[in-house]
Amino acid sequence: MGRIIAIANQKGGVGKTTTAINLSACLAEKGKKVLAIDMDPQGNMTSGLGVDKNEVEKTVYDLIIGEAGVEDILCKEVLDNLDVLPTNIDLSAAEIELIGIENKEYIIKNEVDKIRDQYDFIIIDCPPSLSMLTINAMTTADSVLVPIQCEYYALEGLSQLIHTIELVKERLNERLEIEGVVFTMYDARTNLSLQVVENVKDNLNQNIYKTIIPRNIRLAEAPSYGMPINLYDTKSSGAESYRLLADEVIEKE
Ligand SMILES: Nc1ncnc2c1ncn2[C@@H]1O[C@H](COP(=O)(O)OP(=O)(O)OP(=O)(O)O)[C@@H](O)[C@H]1O
Numbered sequence: 001m002g003r004i005i006a007i008a009n010q011k012g013g014v015g016k017t018t019t020a021i022n023l024s025a026c027l028a029e030k031g032k033k034v035l036a037i038d039m040d041p042q043g044n045m046t047s048g049l050g051v052d053k054n055e056v057e058k059t060v061y062d063l064i065i066g067e068a069g070v071e072d073i074l075c076k077e078v079l080d081n082l083d084v085l086p087t088n089i090d091l092s093a094a095e096i097e098l099i100g101i102e103n104k105e106y107i108i109k110n111e112v113d114k115i116r117d118q119y120d121f122i123i124i125d126c127p128p129s130l131s132m133l134t135i136n137a138m139t140t141a142d143s144v145l146v147p148i149q150c151e152y153y154a155l156e157g158l159s160q161l162i163h164t165i166e167l168v169k170e171r172l173n174e175r176l177e178i179e180g181v182v183f184t185m186y187d188a189r190t191n192l193s194l195q196v197v198e199n200v201k202d203n204l205n206q207n208i209y210k211t212i213i214p215r216n217i218r219l220a221e222a223p224s225y226g227m228p229i230n231l232y233d234t235k236s237s238g239a240e241s242y243r244l245l246a247d248e249v250i251e252k253e
Pocket residue numbers: 011012013014015016017018019040042044126127128184185186213214215216217219220221
């Protein structure tokens with residue numbers, strides 16, 4: 001049975017999608033069978049893995065409104081060992097479509113359940129909000145991995161996020177755990193990054209991944225080529241660090 005990890009933090013621009021893309025790709029590179037699910041209407045995980053989000057006929061939105069089943073929207077073997085459930089801007093209408101729908105918290109879970117035994121890992125990229133889309137990701141997932149950007153406001157919003165995860169666990173998905181936090185965009189040239197890491201370690205009673213993702217321009221460039229970092233620049237510090245993160249995630253199995 002695939003282990004399902006949602007990458008979530010309602011704070012914008014902290015490295016969720018970069019982590020979702022590159023963790024998925026590095027797990028696949030290590031021979032794991034991976035499904036990447038894009039739950040963000042921005043569709044950046046979809047395009048970052050090389051799927052043209054404006055060309056796909058059916059997307060996660062069609063799942064949400066019941067116009068397609070999971071097999072209908074699956075993009076298979078986008079990379080070796082990696083399938084994608086794609087998304088584009090259509091998904092931004094989902095929140096409204098879901099008003100008054102019964103069991104709306106479980107739409108994605110019910111679909112993913114049909115195929116989860118085909119995968120070792122299922123990685124879900126969440127939007128920067130605590131919306132019904134994020135709730136759908138959290139009811140589907142076994143755990144939540146929280147990227148934290150190494151900047152001054154790193155801890156802001158984290159208590160709401162943890163509270164949300166606890167509420168979902170209590171009321172909707174008793175399996176849900178906090179996988180841990182991963183620091184992103186670490187800049188070794190500044191004291192600030194180091195201070196943020198130490199401050200979070202002192203104040204946050206959660207599992208923290210040993211791997212710290214450095215700030216690496218190659219990570220920012222790769223999506224415009226539709227490639228994960230391990231293919232775009234296989235020897236970059238970004239690629240090396242996401243491989244190490246993948247090793248840690250595998251070890252936790
Ligand atoms: N380690 C890194 N080094 C350099 N740039 C990075 C790194 N991680 C992310 N970025 C860049 O920072 C920006 C935000 O990253 P990303 O899109 O992954 O964040 P996000 O949390 O998914 O954002 P959103 O909340 O909008 O979904 C992007 O331009 C990305 O390319």
